[in-house]
Amino acid sequence: MLDDLFAVVEERKETLPEGSYTTSLFTHEKGENAVLEKLGEEATEIVLAAKDDDDEELAHEAADFVYHLLVLLSMKGMSLDDLRAELEERR
């Protein structure tokens, strides 16, 4: 599932379809700073949701965070394999 989402992100980066939120992140319309800001905001929202024991909100914000993290990895020319390799090293 993460691989499917990452493939969509990579496809948006390649084709830049109009009207796509992901496209707006890969262009000057929003750009890398917007992705970094979102990650910061969502990290805070994750912490608050956890503190409030709000599972629904926690899942919502975690999903937002993961999506923006995949966009950032793609922006940096990285992939899920880089993440997997790092996690594997820790086993």
Ligand SMILES: N=c1c2ncn([C@@H]3O[C@H](COP(=O)(O)OP(=O)(O)OP(=O)(O)O)[C@@H](O)[C@H]3O)c2ncn1[C@@H]1O[C@H](COP(=O)(O)O)[C@@H](O)[C@H]1O
């Ligand atoms: N997973 C996501 C995804 N998660 C979050 N977002 C967008 O991220 C934006 C910013 O999130 P915010 O937290 O500011 O927005 P919010 O949820 O309204 O605000 P809060 O409630 O969190 O405060 C919103 O416009 C969301 O729509 C996403 N946009 C796209 N995707 C995936 O990417 C695919 C391609 O999307 P497009 O590029 O738009 O075609 C989609 O089919 C989805 O699978």
